[in-house]
Amino acid sequence: MFHDADALLLARIQFGFTISFHFIFPAFSIGLASFLAVLEALWLKTGKPVYLDLYKYWLKIFAVVFAMGVVSGIVMSYQFGTNWAVFSDRAGPIIGPLMAYEVLTAFFLEAGFLGVMLFGMKKVGKRLHFFATLMVAVGTFISAFWILSVNSWMQTPAGYAINPQGQFVPADGWIPIIFNPSFPFRLVHTVTAAYLTTALAVGAVGAWHLLRPSSNEEGTHEHARKMFSMAMWMAALVAPVQVLVGDQHGLNTLEHQPAKVMAMEGHYQSHPEGAPLILFGIPDDDAQRMDHAIEIPRLGSLILKHDADAPLAGLDTIAPQDRPPVEVIFWTFRIMVGLGILMLGLGAWSLVARWRGKLYEWRWMKRFAVLMGPSGFIAVIAGWMTTEVGRQPFTVYGLMRTAESASPLAAPAVGASLVAFVIVYFAVFGMGSWYLLKLMSRAPQPHEPEPANAPSHAAGITPGAALSTAAPQGRHG
Amino acid sequence: MADSTLLTNIWAAILAFAVFMYVVMDGFDLGIGVMFRVFPAGKQRDTAMNSIAPVWDGNETWLVLGGGGLLAAFPLAYAVIMSALYAPLIAMLLGLVFRGVAFEFRWRDPAHRAFWDLAFSGGSLVAAFTQGIMLGALLQGVQVEGRAYGGGWWDWLTPFSLLTGASVVAGYCLLGACWLNWKTEGETQAHARRLMRIFAPLTLAAIAAVSAATPFLGNEYFNRWFSMPRVLFTAQVPLVIAILTWRFARSLRRNYELAPFVLTLAVFGLSFVGLGISMYPYLVPNSITLQMAAAPASSQAFMLVGAAILVPLILAYTAWSYWVFRGKVAHEGYH
Numbered sequence: 001m002f003h004d005a006d007a008l009l010l011a012r013i014q015f016g017f018t019i020s021f022h023f024i025f026p027a028f029s030i031g032l033a034s035f036l037a038v039l040e041a042l043w044l045k046t047g048k049p050v051y052l053d054l055y056k057y058w059l060k061i062f063a064v065v066f067a068m069g070v071v072s073g074i075v076m077s078y079q080f081g082t083n084w085a086v087f088s089d090r091a092g093p094i095i096g097p098l099m100a101y102e103v104l105t106a107f108f109l110e111a112g113f114l115g116v117m118l119f120g121m122k123k124v125g126k127r128l129h130f131f132a133t134l135m136v137a138v139g140t141f142i143s144a145f146w147i148l149s150v151n152s153w154m155q156t157p158a159g160y161a162i163n164p165q166g167q168f169v170p171a172d173g174w175i176p177i178i179f180n181p182s183f184p185f186r187l188v189h190t191v192t193a194a195y196l197t198t199a200l201a202v203g204a205v206g207a208w209h210l211l212r213p214s215s216n217e218e219g220t221h222e223h224a225r226k227m228f229s230m231a232m233w234m235a236a237l238v239a240p241v242q243v244l245v246g247d248q249h250g251l252n253t254l255e256h257q258p259a260k261v262m263a264m265e266g267h268y269q270s271h272p273e274g275a276p277l278i279l280f281g282i283p284d285d286d287a288q289r290m291d292h293a294i295e296i297p298r299l300g301s302l303i304l305k306h307d308a309d310a311p312l313a314g315l316d317t318i319a320p321q322d323r324p325p326v327e328v329i330f331w332t333f334r335i336m337v338g339l340g341i342l343m344l345g346l347g348a349w350s351l352v353a354r355w356r357g358k359l360y361e362w363r364w365m366k367r368f369a370v371l372m373g374p375s376g377f378i379a380v381i382a383g384w385m386t387t388e389v390g391r392q393p394f395t396v397y398g399l400m401r402t403a404e405s406a407s408p409l410a411a412p413a414v415g416a417s418l419v420a421f422v423i424v425y426f427a428v429f430g431m432g433s434w435y436l437l438k439l440m441s442r443a444p445q446p447h448e449p450e451p452a453n454a455p456s457h458a459a460g461i462t463p464g465a466a467l468s469t470a471a472p473q474g475r476h477g
Numbered sequence: 478m479a480d481s482t483l484l485t486n487i488w489a490a491i492l493a494f495a496v497f498m499y500v501v502m503d504g505f506d507l508g509i510g511v512m513f514r515v516f517p518a519g520k521q522r523d524t525a526m527n528s529i530a531p532v533w534d535g536n537e538t539w540l541v542l543g544g545g546g547l548l549a550a551f552p553l554a555y556a557v558i559m560s561a562l563y564a565p566l567i568a569m570l571l572g573l574v575f576r577g578v579a580f581e582f583r584w585r586d587p588a589h590r591a592f593w594d595l596a597f598s599g600g601s602l603v604a605a606f607t608q609g610i611m612l613g614a615l616l617q618g619v620q621v622e623g624r625a626y627g628g629g630w631w632d633w634l635t636p637f638s639l640l641t642g643a644s645v646v647a648g649y650c651l652l653g654a655c656w657l658n659w660k661t662e663g664e665t666q667a668h669a670r671r672l673m674r675i676f677a678p679l680t681l682a683a684i685a686a687v688s689a690a691t692p693f694l695g696n697e698y699f700n701r702w703f704s705m706p707r708v709l710f711t712a713q714v715p716l717v718i719a720i721l722t723w724r725f726a727r728s729l730r731r732n733y734e735l736a737p738f739v740l741t742l743a744v745f746g747l748s749f750v751g752l753g754i755s756m757y758p759y760l761v762p763n764s765i766t767l768q769m770a771a772a773p774a775s776s777q778a779f780m781l782v783g784a785a786i787l788v789p790l791i792l793a794y795t796a797w798s799y800w801v802f803r804g805k806v807a808h809e810g811y812h
Contacts, residue, residue: 064581070534071577075570077544081559082566088559089624092552093772097780100549103542104787111538112794115531116801123801165624167552169773407560413630417567424571428578435585 007411008403011083014418016388018075020381021425025069027380030144030191031198032062033137035230040130050226053448057223058202061439063118068432070111072425083414087395087405094160094168094177095150102146110139121450144191152183155387155397156256168396181256185249186387192242193383196343197376199238203231203346204373207366209443223444225360232359232369236347243340247303253390254304257397259318260390263326264333265300266290267314275300275312280334283326288315321393328389335382339375346372481774485767488550488777489757491784495546497749499539500608501652501742506533508653510576510601511646512672514594521665522594528660528806530580535795537573550777553624554760554770560626561619562611565633569607575600602646609645613638613687616755617694621764637690644683648745651676655738660806673729673737680741681722684748688714691755697763698755711754717747 036058043051077099080088088096116124116132124132159176160168170177206228210221254261262268266278268288277300281293298308305312315323346368353359391397395405506529516522529536548555559566579597583590614633621627654676657669692699702711721744728736758766771777 064585067578067581070537071574074537074541074573077541078559078566078570080548081544081555082563085556085560085625088548089552089556092548092555093776096545096549096552096555096772097776099545100542100780101783103538103545104783104791107538107541108535108787108791108795111535112791112798114534115798119531120801163773167773170775170779174779407556407563408625408627409560409563410630413563417563420567420571424574428574431582431586432578435582438585 007409007414008406010411010414010418011406011409012402014083014414014421015079017418017425018072018079018421020384021429022069022072022076023380023384024377025065025072026140026143027194027197027377028065028201029062029069030140030194032058032065033140034195035198035202036062037133037137040133044126044130049446050222053223053444053446054227056448056450057444059118061436064432064436064439066114068429072429083407083409084395084405085407087400090167090400091396092167094153094170098146098150098178102143106139106143106146109142110136113139141191144194145187148187148190149178149180149183152186153177153180154395155391156180156182157396157399182252185245185252189242189245189249192238192245193376193380195234196238196242197380199231199234200343200372200376202227203235204370205440206231207369210360211363211366211370221360228369229359232347232350232354235343236351239340239343239347243344246340251304257390258313259315259322259324260329260387261304262313262315262318263324263329263390264386266293266326266330267300267312268326269316270312270314271301272311274298274309277303283330285325285327324390324392329386332382332385332389336379336386339379339382342372342375481771482768484774484777484781485771487781489767491788492543492546492550493753495539495542497746499536499543500749501745502536502539503533504649504745505529505652505656506536507576507601507605508649508651509657510597511605511650512653513598513601515672516665516668518591518594521668524661524665524806525657526580528657531802532799533580535798537577549780550772551760551767551770552772554765556624557619557621557626557761557765558615561628562614562633563630565607565610565614569604569611572600572603572607576604605646605649606642609642610638612645613641616641616691616762618762618764621761637694640690641687644687647676647679647683651680652738652741652745655741659734659738662805670729677725680744684718684744688751701754707754714747714751718744
């Protein structure tokens with residue numbers, strides 16, 4: 001079925017596939033956990049039931065997202081060894097401790113408090129329960145901190161020496177390693193993306209229910225309005241911030257990984273007297289040429305160098321064996337940026353609507369918000385592919401090639417496991433996404449039931465009782 | 478050099494602790510999963526799942542610490558072992574995917590609950606069986622060339638690894654039945670007691686079979702167990718196991734609730750120490766020692782600072798989480 005020469009390519013496809021699937025879930029759970037913490041805090045502060053209802057509504061969704069994130073994440077923690085053994089051996093002394101810190105500071109924190117967050121409303125007091133929610137939210141952020149530090153180190157390695165066994169080892173303490181040059185930019189860009197992704201998903205659910213006849217007794221859409229309004233504030237405020245952060249991240253990449261930026265921009269050739277901005281074109285890596293390019297003269301230099309006449313080097317200055325594949329990241333970069341502009345547009349539209357007092361009335365804006373629901377996830381994956389494929393042909397940028405990183409495995413083994421992952425992931429996470437959509441398609445209700453296992457409500461405990469049981473007297477019934 | 482040897486041994490102990498925590502904590506979760514469909518659908522199944530729903534994620538995190546810690550402290554061993562155990566490892570990961578999502582999915586889709594119950598049970602069985610297979614495959618040794626795995630991708634499959642696979646399944650089932658005996662009441666508890674009577678003798682037979690086969694695998698195991706002065710310790714093992722078995726049978730007769738679980742943990746602990754005696758000082762039998770695989774002292778020291786502070790903290794809030802969900806569980810979830 002497979003030839004040995006394909007083993008490397010199959011291993012790369014497998015890693016790309018499993019990490020892309022995985023990344024969707026934490027991108028959502030980082031934002032959702034913070035959203036839940038805000039909702040519970042607002043409930044504690046104001047006592048308004050709408051916040052508790054929304055908390056319980058999104059908690060059910062969070063539980064499904066988190067479960068999928070956990071199981072797809074465990075796969076990642078072993079992929080390094082199964083498929084990238086040489087990389088693990090050589091980079092392990094640097095990236096291993098960072099990942100171990102992620103487990104110790106983040107995974108245990110999330111897992112330890114998740115049980116109380118999901119099932120403990122009747123077991124602990126309100127404030128302790130809020131503390132559990134907060135710990136889960138903090139845990140998701142700490143997790144992003146460490147894993148993005150690892151990823152950034154692979155992009156912009158710093159603070160290392162190479163020992164006689166060929167391993168990367170710390171040369172000068174851990175601060176230069178953890179806070180390597182691209183890390184602060186990547187961390188802010190990625191966490192902001194997670195918040196924006198969540199805001200767009202929450203906003204789409206709110207808009208969807210606003211567009212339908214109200215299903216609750218008062219007919220006021222109180223819950224849908226609240227979540228739609230919160231989400232649109234978030235989109236309006238965070239989308240412009242993300243554009244600025246993304247620009248800074250791009251400039252950082254230009255400094256440390258110029259070839260990646262050349263590929264993102266589609267600059268096969270150098271431009272000694274000011275580079276154009278290529279809007280669209282058909283990249284051809286074999287010919288190293290951009291066909292049918294639509295470009296704006298000098299704008300490329302203006303954006304990247306802040307000077308329209310500044311010379312800009314192209315991929316022709318990079319050795320052929322060190323060039324990343326333009327045919328992939330030219331497109332993924334445009335998908336990310338294009339969606340970012342649409343997000344900016346939605347945020348601005350919502351501000352105008354709010355200004356006019358029509359936030360809940362303008363149907364086309366609400367329809368656009370529904371359409372933009374999945375856009376965050378697509379942008380996150382596209383951005384991730386841009387940065388990861390743009391690192392090629394290296395695993396540790398400039399120092400260790402992807403081709404020399406893989407495990408000594410036969411192609412049939414890698415091929416068979418890839419097929420298994422594809423089938424299982426599409427089946428399991430496809431079903432999971434269907435359940436998420438089902439949960440989201442049901443409008444949030446006054447006295448929203450808890451996420452506790454379904455039978456608890458069939459067994460005579462009314463949802464109304466569940467509302468009050470978050471009070472301290474609910475301890476150990 | 479002495480310092481780095483000490484550091485390496487400390488890390489071996491920390492990782493052994495993480496693996497042991499994983500084995501006993503996810504052990505009872507997975508055991509309940511394996512036996513899940515033996516319980517009639519409805520109240521008994523719901524109760525069994527509710528007894529582990531708040532804690533399974535934390536339990537599974539020890540597996541991530543085991544993997545991540547091995548990469549960090551012994552990267553060479555991580556690289557060689559994960560490649561050598563490729564097929565069972567991937568199967569375990571996929572089993573854990575089905576098992577993990579079933580916790581949520583079975584409540585979300587009552588029309589397909591029977592399917593997700595099957596996924597829960599099948600995923601748990603695959604995970605438990607492959608974990609046992611990996612233990613056996615490691616004990617029997619893997620082929621190393623240079624700094625990489627040098628064998629084929631079916632090398633792990635032997636009668637011995639199938640034996641250890643079945644043994645781990647039996648042991649996890651015993652742990653799971655003991656957990657349910659402690660955490661449930663009524664019909665579910667009575668059912669769990671019947672299962673304890675089946676899996677206790679099976680676990681004992683499995684330990685005996687694996688113990689009898691191990692010294693004859695080669696790899697110096699025979700000497701490590703039967704040379705002086707180690708034999709003075711190892712000779713006590715059958716005696717201690719016999720005492721624990723007698724106490725277990727007595728606690729079962731008297732319908733004790735917690736004692737059988739604690740006694741089973743003790744048997745697991747003893748077996749684990751036995752495995753340690755077989756392996757030490759190797760991580761991969763006869764080819765890679767702890768020292769050879771160790772990350773530089775700067776990496777191990779950096780992590781040790783964190784582990785010394787964080788592991789006690791983790792144990793504290795994990796214990797708190799178990800404390801919150803103390804007492805008997807009902808089919809309606811916690812209340």
